[in-house]
Amino acid sequence: DAGVIQSPRHEVTEMGQEVTLRCKPISGHNSLFWYRQTMMRGLELLIYFNNNVPIDDSGMPEDRFSAKMPNASFSTLKIQPSEPRDSAVYFCASSFYTGGETQYFGPGTRLLVL
Amino acid sequence: GDSVTQMEGPVTLSEEAFLTINCTYTATGYPSLFWYVQYPGEGLQLLLKATKADDKGSNKGFEATYRKETTSFHLEKGSVQVSDSAVYFCALSGQGGSEKLVFGKGTKLTVNP
Numbered sequence: 001d002a003g004v005i006q007s008p009r010h011e012v013t014e015m016g017q018e019v020t021l022r023c024k025p026i027s028g029h030n031s032l033f034w035y036r037q038t039m040m041r042g043l044e045l046l047i048y049f050n051n052n053v054p055i056d057d058s059g060m061p062e063d064r065f066s067a068k069m070p071n072a073s074f075s076t077l078k079i080q081p082s083e084p085r086d087s088a089v090y091f092c093a094s095s096f097y098t099g100g101e102t103q104y105f106g107p108g109t110r111l112l113v114l
Numbered sequence: 115g116d117s118v119t120q121m122e123g124p125v126t127l128s129e130e131a132f133l134t135i136n137c138t139y140t141a142t143g144y145p146s147l148f149w150y151v152q153y154p155g156e157g158l159q160l161l162l163k164a165t166k167a168d169d170k171g172s173n174k175g176f177e178a179t180y181r182k183e184t185t186s187f188h189l190e191k192g193s194v195q196v197s198d199s200a201v202y203f204c205a206l207s208g209q210g211g212s213e214k215l216v217f218g219k220g221t222k223l224t225v226n227p
Binding site for chain 1: 148150156157158159160163203207213214215217219220
């Protein structure tokens with residue numbers, strides 16, 4: 001299996017621009033998670049989906065962030081407008097949930113907002 | 115709520131030294147426990163896990179035992195290598211059968227030759 005695929009791997013943008021991060025989970029997995037990692041705050045769960053439905057978005061920092069999962073093989077995390085404090089590494093992870101299951105992480109997208 | 119506390123880093127060891135990274139947790143019920151490892155520039159990957167009390171997870175020479183009486187899941191390796199240099203995260207599965215994982219803050223390990 002190809003594992004979790006994220007694109008782009010690196011993104012540099014200017015403040016105020018829209019940023020879209022993409023994720024393809026492992027085929028057959030029914031749960032998908034978006035995380036953000038920074039030196040200051042560590043690893044934070046932003047939102048997760050089960051069977052394409054958002055279950056918990058309590059970690060989404062503010063309305064500038066939105067996430068969608070239109071089908072089982074694709075998800076996006078959008079930031080509009082972006083700000084320098086959004087600079088971080090964003091990870092997508094997927095799992096096949098039957099209770100306490102392993103999450104498989106993608107390589108991450110390193111975002112820099114100037 | 116559920117939480118994970120792991121020892122502060124960074125940890126610096128010489129090759130072939132013994133490694134222990136402490137992890138304790140607070141949770142209701144019987145969570146599964148995990149150790150993830152993150153190598154530089156990469157995503158997290160599962161190192162080992164244990165799903166019930168007294169279970170021992172092991173992989174690549176690393177071991178951790180699920181101790182319910184002390185609510186601990188300490189990571190150990192008898193002889194570390196330079197290639198073990200990475201950040202190690204302890205985690206537990208969320209309460210009530212939630213799919214969420216609760217992560218510790220991570221411990222950075224550097225192994226010198």
